[in-house]
Amino acid sequence: MKVMAGKYLVIFITQMKNLLEYKINILLKLIRPFVMTAAVGSLWLVLFKLTGRDNIGGFTRQSFIIYLLTIRFIAVFSPGGASIAEMNEEIRTGNLAMRLVRPAHYLPWLLFRNLPVPFISGITGLILVSILTVLLGADLPKAGMMLLFVCSVIATITLQYAIYQGIGILSFWIYEVFPIERFYKSVSGLLSGELIPLTIFPATASEVLQFLPFASLAFIPGGIFTGVFTFEQALVRVIVQWTWAAILWGLVITTYQRGLEKFEAQGG
Amino acid sequence: MKFRERSIVKHFRILPEYVKLAVKRESEYKLGFYTFIFHQLVTAAIWLLFWKVLINKIGDFGSWNYGRMVLLTGFVTINMGMWLTFVFIWRLPRQILTGELNSHLIKPVHPFLHMILQHLNLRSLPRILIGVLILIYALSHFELQYSRWSLVVAGVTSFLSFLTSFMPFATICLLAFWIGRAEFIRDLFIELFVFQNYPLTEFPTVFIAVFTVVIPLIFSATVPVLVLTKLSLGWGMLLLAGLIIIISLQLWLFGFLWNRGLRRYESYGG
Numbered sequence: 001m002k003v004m005a006g007k008y009l010v011i012f013i014t015q016m017k018n019l020l021e022y023k024i025n026i027l028l029k030l031i032r033p034f035v036m037t038a039a040v041g042s043l044w045l046v047l048f049k050l051t052g053r054d055n056i057g058g059f060t061r062q063s064f065i066i067y068l069l070t071i072r073f074i075a076v077f078s079p080g081g082a083s084i085a086e087m088n089e090e091i092r093t094g095n096l097a098m099r100l101v102r103p104a105h106y107l108p109w110l111l112f113r114n115l116p117v118p119f120i121s122g123i124t125g126l127i128l129v130s131i132l133t134v135l136l137g138a139d140l141p142k143a144g145m146m147l148l149f150v151c152s153v154i155a156t157i158t159l160q161y162a163i164y165q166g167i168g169i170l171s172f173w174i175y176e177v178f179p180i181e182r183f184y185k186s187v188s189g190l191l192s193g194e195l196i197p198l199t200i201f202p203a204t205a206s207e208v209l210q211f212l213p214f215a216s217l218a219f220i221p222g223g224i225f226t227g228v229f230t231f232e233q234a235l236v237r238v239i240v241q242w243t244w245a246a247i248l249w250g251l252v253i254t255t256y257q258r259g260l261e262k263f264e265a266q267g268g
Numbered sequence: 269m270k271f272r273e274r275s276i277v278k279h280f281r282i283l284p285e286y287v288k289l290a291v292k293r294e295s296e297y298k299l300g301f302y303t304f305i306f307h308q309l310v311t312a313a314i315w316l317l318f319w320k321v322l323i324n325k326i327g328d329f330g331s332w333n334y335g336r337m338v339l340l341t342g343f344v345t346i347n348m349g350m351w352l353t354f355v356f357i358w359r360l361p362r363q364i365l366t367g368e369l370n371s372h373l374i375k376p377v378h379p380f381l382h383m384i385l386q387h388l389n390l391r392s393l394p395r396i397l398i399g400v401l402i403l404i405y406a407l408s409h410f411e412l413q414y415s416r417w418s419l420v421v422a423g424v425t426s427f428l429s430f431l432t433s434f435m436p437f438a439t440i441c442l443l444a445f446w447i448g449r450a451e452f453i454r455d456l457f458i459e460l461f462v463f464q465n466y467p468l469t470e471f472p473t474v475f476i477a478v479f480t481v482v483i484p485l486i487f488s489a490t491v492p493v494l495v496l497t498k499l500s501l502g503w504g505m506l507l508l509a510g511l512i513i514i515i516s517l518q519l520w521l522f523g524f525l526w527n528r529g530l531r532r533y534e535s536y537g538g
Contacts, residue, residue: 028456031456032459036462040462042471046471050329050330174299174300178300182307186310190317200321
């Protein structure tokens with residue numbers, strides 16, 4: 001077990017060293033979520049101004065900006081996108097066969113290989129968001145809520161990665177999986193609370209959406225950080241997040257095994 | 269060799285060949301083609317739902333009611349459809365960096381045109397159709413006042429406006445001639461495209477100025493909607509003239525940097 005863990009850690013460290021060779025890339029990756037937040041946030045600031053409201057869907061101007069930044073940086077944490085491309089390429093070309101003969105399980109190997117970028121940008125980003133929260137005069141979550149927030153972020157990353165791996169694994173059956181990835185991104189943009197917080201939807205829709213896996217990707221962690229939920233509400237939602245993560249990972253592993261049975265190592 | 273030295277007719281003659289090639293390419297991957305179209309439908313539906321939810325909750329977005337937002341979504345969908353037809357531009361920095369540009373430089377046509385025409389993305393055409401259908405729906409379903417001429421001017425503005433986002437994007441990609449890895453600046457720049465989806469006239473003046481002159485995304489959808497439903501025909505024509513001037517400047521800047529970049533290009537890759 002120890003040897004196994006060490007093996008993946010070596011992959012992670014090697015990739016981290018490669019990444020640090022291109023420091024400017026990391027800097028630009030860190031700027032990107034701010035640009036994205038500025039783009040989406042400006043619309044909401046205009047809305048606050050036009051309507052003259054102090055509160056839209058349970059968010060003040062200040063908490064809205066913090067919410068948007070938080071969910072952006074959580075999204076940055078996910079190592080998914082790159083792994084889809086890599087998996088698709090290796091299955092299509094048959095190169096997966098070379099990976100399978102190595103003494104490391106393919107799925108964790110892929111995870112640790114793609115982890116350094118989200119690791120650095122995510123951690124740095126969340127520190128920046130915390131500093132910004134304080135500078136904007138908003139309160140950081142109390143210790144208990146902060147703990148739930150951390151659990152929620154880890155659940156989000158786990159769930160997000162399961163979804164991306166699931167899309168990548170479809171390459172065993174489908175030649176092009178990128179349209180599926182884009183479709184997923186569009187749908188999750190709306191249903192996860194990335195474009196519009198779920199509290200702005202009509203009451204019933206909002207309640208239902210909060211318990212779907214999409215909400216776990218943005219609204220739940222963002223809502224916990226900005227104080228939308230009470231402790232009990234947050235706890236329930238974190239449990240829901242982990243339940244979805246467990247279900248989806250179960251599906252991913254089963255589908256991967258099925259895919260390997262079909263794999264012929266000839267490419268296609 | 270410069271573009272003006274070559275026959276424009278020659279470029280038009282190769283276009284049908286590349287269209288045939290693109291059709292064959294798409295017919296190879298039917299599932300991908302249909303999934304892509306489905307994704308485009310969903311994207312348009314999501315924006316329509318977004319505005320519906322928002323306007324139901326907080327009322328009109330300044331002077332923009334839901335009918336206008338539907339028009340806005342229609343024009344953005346057309347614009348992005350046209351943009352995606354030439355989406356290969358996305359790979360220009362890589363082509364420059366790796367020396368792959370060579371394969372276009374040795375052809376007896378303009379290398380830039382050859383590059384984007386060779387990789388036409390026909391999957392985007394249904395998106396243009398979806399945009400047109402959204403416009404028809406908005407004009408027939410909501411009580412929007414418009415004249416036949418304003419529809420023509422708005423249509424021409426919308427058609428040309430894709431160049432106002434495409435050319436700055438292409439120009440940014442040219443930076444790869446000088447800085448090598450321009451992908452990160454390109455990726456940052458593309459994030460700004462979300463502003464096309466917004467009614468920019470309601471934004472602060474500084475935003476309006478930037479998105480009119482520097483990155484003229486205001487012409488993608490906001491201006492066509494205004495020309496169609498609010499402004500007089502005279503204003504519409506004036507804005508169209510302004511758009512043509514901006515595009516001319518963008519084309520000149522692109523041509524200038526392209527020629528300068530080619531002088532630096534060593535086809536060595538990196």
